Amino acid sequence: MANDPISQFNIKELIPLEIGATNISFTNSSLFMVATVVVTSAFFMWATSRRGMIPTRAQSFAETTYEFVANMLRDAAGSDGMRFFPLVFSLFLFILVINMFGMFPYFFTVTSHIIITVALALLVFFTVIAYGLYKNGLGFFKLFVPSGVPGFVLPLVVLIEIISFFSRPISHSVRLFANMLAGHITLKVFAGFIVSMGSIGAVGVVGAILPFLMTIGLTALEFLVAFLQAYVFTLLTCMYLNDALHAGDH
Amino acid sequence: MIISQAYAAEPSGGAFPPFDPTYFASQILWLVITFGAFYWLMSRVIIPRLAGILESRHDRISRDLDEAQRLKTEADAAHAAYEHELAEAKRNAHSIASEATDKAKQEAADAREKVEAELAEKLSEAEARIAKIKETAMGEVGAIAGDTTEEIVKQLIGGKLTKSEITKAISGAGN
Numbered sequence: 001m002a003n004d005p006i007s008q009f010n011i012k013e014l015i016p017l018e019i020g021a022t023n024i025s026f027t028n029s030s031l032f033m034v035a036t037v038v039v040t041s042a043f044f045m046w047a048t049s050r051r052g053m054i055p056t057r058a059q060s061f062a063e064t065t066y067e068f069v070a071n072m073l074r075d076a077a078g079s080d081g082m083r084f085f086p087l088v089f090s091l092f093l094f095i096l097v098i099n100m101f102g103m104f105p106y107f108f109t110v111t112s113h114i115i116i117t118v119a120l121a122l123l124v125f126f127t128v129i130a131y132g133l134y135k136n137g138l139g140f141f142k143l144f145v146p147s148g149v150p151g152f153v154l155p156l157v158v159l160i161e162i163i164s165f166f167s168r169p170i171s172h173s174v175r176l177f178a179n180m181l182a183g184h185i186t187l188k189v190f191a192g193f194i195v196s197m198g199s200i201g202a203v204g205v206v207g208a209i210l211p212f213l214m215t216i217g218l219t220a221l222e223f224l225v226a227f228l229q230a231y232v233f234t235l236l237t238c239m240y241l242n243d244a245l246h247a248g249d250h
Numbered sequence: 251m252i253i254s255q256a257y258a259a260e261p262s263g264g265a266f267p268p269f270d271p272t273y274f275a276s277q278i279l280w281l282v283i284t285f286g287a288f289y290w291l292m293s294r295v296i297i298p299r300l301a302g303i304l305e306s307r308h309d310r311i312s313r314d315l316d317e318a319q320r321l322k323t324e325a326d327a328a329h330a331a332y333e334h335e336l337a338e339a340k341r342n343a344h345s346i347a348s349e350a351t352d353k354a355k356q357e358a359a360d361a362r363e364k365v366e367a368e369l370a371e372k373l374s375e376a377e378a379r380i381a382k383i384k385e386t387a388m389g390e391v392g393a394i395a396g397d398t399t400e401e402i403v404k405q406l407i408g409g410k411l412t413k414s415e416i417t418k419a420i421s422g423a424g425n
Binding site: 006009010011017022023024025026027029030033034036037040041044045048051052053055059062063066067085086087089090093094112113114115116119120177181 | 266267268269270272273274275276277278279280281282284285287288289291292293295296297299300301302303304306307310
């Protein structure tokens with residue numbers, strides 16, 4: 001059973017809890033979210049505790065992460081986008097660390113469940129709408145009316161813009177979810193091949209070298225994907241926030 | 251093959267876990283709790299702290315650069331002042347040297363003049379004395395000649411001559 005590639009996504013109740021008919025158990029997913037928050041916070045608290053003029057290695061890492069996210073946000077949304085820096089920074093670290101935790105064998109990958117990525121994508125989506133309306137008022141809807149488009153195609157363009165705007169949370173969440181899910185399944189499938197082939201005998205053991213090499217390669221690739229998807233999610237967040245900030249500027 | 255096995259091996263009634271709504275509420279709740287706490291901690295503690303560190307380093311660097319700039323300007327000014335004083339000193343030294351030379355020349359000239367004047371005085375004094383001596387001698391020569399003439403005449407002719415005759419004869423002979 002442990003050999004099948006889907007069981008790694010099973011949610012296990014660690015502390016069963018219920019309110020009315022709603023199951024709100026503390027599960028392995030909750031555990032890894034808590035672990036992510038605790039480990040990341042503890043690292044950053046420790047790394048920045050000295051507030052050194054000359055940074056230690058850990059402090060330098062924390063500063064580099066800060067600058068990395070700050071530059072991403074500034075490039076995508078301008079310097080007034082920095083008001084969203086805490087959100088963007090938290091999102092990036094939260095997703096990155098969750099994805100990296102998922103790379104440990106026997107660990108649970110929180111972002112491989114669509115409900116989590118949808119919740120995060122909707123958080124961004126509603127932040128964009130709420131702040132966009134607060135800042136630009138009705139000017140926010142200029143977002144759907146690109147300038148310089150001839151009048152007769154304008155209705156079509158507006159329709160496309162609206163559809164693309166509302167499909168954002170879908171692509172935003174599915175991209176992260178599907179990458180994590182597919183990557184982990186692929187990894188598990190190839191790792192499973194090693195075991196299955198190895199159990200047939202000598203020929204199988206020799207043949208198992210191929211899926212073994214594949215698994216090594218995929219593991220490296222998955223580390224890249226784990227980072228890249230956190231980065232992509234954050235970058236898209238920055239670009240969507242840019243719309244909220246500068247909707248009237250188009 | 252393995253995937254179909256996996257599906258077959260799944261417990262009955264279980265949907266594909268990532269789409270199983272049983273734990274949606276639990277996941278959202280725990281996401282809100284954990285991400286909320288994380289966001290709070292990041293925005294209240296860690297981001298201000300990191301921003302403070304970077305800010306103070308940035309300030310420190312720009313302050314140090316300003317200080318370096320100020321010190322460089324000071325050093326340049328000191329260098330310029332030094333150059334200026336050196337040039338001044340060279341000029342002064344030159345003028346002092348030429349003044350000293352002039353003074354020495356002047357003194358030498360004065361001294362020579364004085365010595366020359368003294369010498370000239372001494373010379374003229376000496377000349378005057380010589381002239382006086384000569385005059386005296388000349389005067390005495392006349393008297394001696396008169397006496398001698400008188401004596402010679404007395405001896406030769408045994409007569410006696412008057413003073414005026416002798417004087418007349420001598421001055422006649424002397425010229």
